[in-house]
Amino acid sequence: MAKKIRAVIKLQLPAGQATPAPPVGPALGQHGANIMGFVKEYNERTSSQAGAIIPVEISVFEDRSFTFILKTPPASDLIRKAIGIEKGSPTQKREKVGMITSDQIRQIAETKMKDLNANDVEAAMRMVEGTCRSMGVQFPEQTNG
């Protein structure tokens, strides 16, 4: 029988470098979960991906024990890395911050597939393009059309 869940908490944390500081401390502590225990396990499981943001979904049970699953980095993070920019555009409609190739979009879509609600890579690519659009990053079909 599955244990009763008290809360499911989603956070975006730096791989291998989470600390008990906010948001981890208050988000988990309010539910009585052992903050240091989580930090240790998260850092160990993400240590090989240092430099990336690895989202995590933590289930805190009624007895305050917890488990968590790691997700793929956010699409915006992967896009920024792929084209080497710091931030998206503050006014995405007018200002373009960079260009991305279809190969890069496909690669990101493949990385994100398991977390996305997409049936095939093509559908996942459309989702990644949506994120590009909201960040002011141009992609091939957009420039053609």
Added chain:
Amino acid sequence: MSAPDPRPDSLTEISVETAGIDAELVADAFRQACSQGVAIEAPSRFDRETETYLLDGNAPALVKGYVPPADDATRIADALKLALQAAPLDRPLVWKRPRRLHETDWRDAWKKHFGVQRIGHGIVIVPSWIEYQLREGEVVVRIDPGMAFGTGQHPTTAMCLRALEEIDPSGATVLDLGCGSGILSIAAVFLGARHVLALDTDPQAINVAAQNTADNGVGEAIELRTGTIEEKTAPEETFDLALANISGLAVERLAPALASVLKPGGRLIAGGFLEDRVDSLRHTVEANGLRVERVVEDGIWRTILARRNS
């Protein structure tokens, strides 16, 4: 200007209730505005078929953003409301009043669920706020971990305690690298160790360890120093036993230093890593003149017991 304190003693929480499927979009806006981070409390429902809890996109989720006490939370919340006004959301947002959180509100909440634990044959870990009557043959370690690592609840610490008990450190000199709350050092002394040098790079851990060693009446046998093994051990200082319950990366990096402070025939108990790192650690440890005698398992965690070649 000094750098902001990474552990401020208070902060403000801005939170909003949103449809589960909109939570990520709302959280993205929060991430731009809330410098201390963002958390989503997602709704879940029990799925009878798989007997697990699944995220429920139809129920409301809570998005929480944390801002430093010096920031104007009301202004940030107003800016967020404005930014999200035009967002294509499934359901209107329900804003909560920003509230001030103090570190004590969340830091100690888990203590209510930290009870007496028996580890190995006779080790008993007792939270310092609980009364406990010692029984014959027991080694009782009283711990208040504060914000330091080491409650004994974690499998890696429990495995190190069991290994320590099994090895029997009677009369040994011990190095505890990354001592955290001091739990392993204190247990080592109770199990007969003559002297322990306990190191941690986190000054907060050393403070916590000092309190715990004093509470257990073993302050004299345990020497605490803030810093790394390279900085804080003299070249002639050698030990019968080294404890390194840290992380795979740290053990891998520190293996040469650990090997150099062990006496010939001295032992190493290293933990804090998962199965995937065992092979490379075994290789590193053996390349540095140690022989891996056993790898102990507890769930996903592993602990290596090794001995320096004589």
